Amino acid sequence: MAHKRLGIVVGGGPAPGINAVIGAAVIEAINRGFEVIGFYDGFKWLCSDNFDPPTHSVRLDIKRVARIHFDGGSILRISRTNLLDNESLKTSTVVKPDPYKVGLVVSRLRELGINCLLTIGGDDTALSSRFIAEAAGDRLRTVHVPKTIDNDVPLPQNQATFGFATALNYGTQLIKNLMQDSQTTGRWYFVTAMGRSAGWLAMSMGISAGATVTLIPEEFTERSSVQRIADVLEGAIIKRRVMGRPDGVALIAEGLAYRLGDREELERLLGRSVPVDAAGHPRLAEVPLAEMLRQEVQARFRARGENMPLVLHTIGYELRSADPTPHDMAYCRSLGYHSIRLFEDGTRR
Incomplete structure (x- = not known):
């Protein structure tokens, strides 16, 4: 991978520790030679015809994120916009992508030179990330960090979800x-x-x-x-x-x-x-x-x-959006750090 450019998207509802994931991911990514771009409001603008890069995205650096792990909320804000075909769910239990939205996001990421995408969110954000990965093929690597205060995601070894x-x-x-x-x-x-x-x-x-x-x-x-x-x-x-x-x-x-x-x-x-x-x-x-x-x-x-x-x-x-406890701060910083390690092992996740 010649020029490494990472995009970060946060979807779903807020959960304590989001900023800790973002902060650790940005620091580790920059230390490994990535340029990092954060997208505001989840997929809301990326899949919109009104997407404006200077307004709806921000370049992240270590100084900007060095202490955000103490704070609740999300510096990139958040939205529940996803890339699912919600109309098809009215008549079928099979979840399908919205081809137009997925195509728009993949095109935008390509135009911005994003070749790695880190998504943070719940099941709908995870599915959206999967649809992007399938549509982009080998041109884009994706890693998803599951998030929900409800703890309703079956993680390995019965690990609780962050927040x-x-x-x-x-x-x-x-x-x-x-x-x-x-x-x-x-x-x-x-x-x-x-x-x-x-x-x-x-x-x-x-x-x-x-x-x-x-x-x-x-x-x-x-x-x-x-x-x-x-x-x-x-x-x-x-x-x-x-x-x-x-x-x-x-x-x-x-x-x-x-x-x-x-x-x-x-x-x-x-x-x-x-x-x-x-x-x-x-x-x-x-x-x-x-x-x-x-x-x-x-x-x-x-x-x-x-x-x-x-x-x-x-x-x-x-x-x-409460400030995370020390447990969630440590947990989420670890998630952010290791998410970047996944990008570096040469496989698409």
Whole structure:
């Protein structure tokens, strides 16, 4: 490889440690003779007809990234724009590339002299990276660093995804505070936690903080109901009362909403449309699962002549761009460093 030019793209949602990956990758790449270009806002501009290199990309150097591993967020920002053919997903479960977008990105990278591409993101970003690699052939090497605070990617040796440890750390502290408030005021909290495809984050926060009850999608069948989920919550409240405790914190993984059905079923239950994100996933923030459960549980207590105050709270966005813990800083710097080593071994990844 004569002139080595690396491009970096960050896609999906924020996760603590992104900057640590970027920083270590840039430093190692420059030390190995690469020129490094970062692209703002994921694939948003690269696959747009309005792409303007001076505006939508930046040359990265060691001075710019030397201390960014301490910071949350992403210096390249982020977006959920991907290169998947989302229209085909409406009629098929086979994920296909969007030929126009993929072709546009490959062409742009070639024009900019990018011969190595590092992507950081979740499953949609990983698929987009794969489609680019297949379209570009031997002209472009790609390496992908998986990212999600949900910890729903099966990594080798059961390694957690980066950002998960930080999200767990801060989330546990928030749950602890809510438990103290619950005990002080003598009331119940229904707390929704992020986790679209898996309940790892909710379960781990619940175990760490000692939440009264934690509900995750893995413990319910594919076609559960609000009533079935409410059975568990009502039972927990009653059992707690028998123990002389009127307070409690129920932690609910947001992905539990998918156990109520697909997008069409969710829309039927809500009586309105459910928006989807850029990747075609129903926006779980638009599905008021906790409110539906609160109404169901309160109705049951009213039927017994009781008033049951329940407070709703959501934990999620405040975890995604938190400053990484030392664990995630070290982990992510290692990921960034070794991603560049992969480019150097002469194979396409």
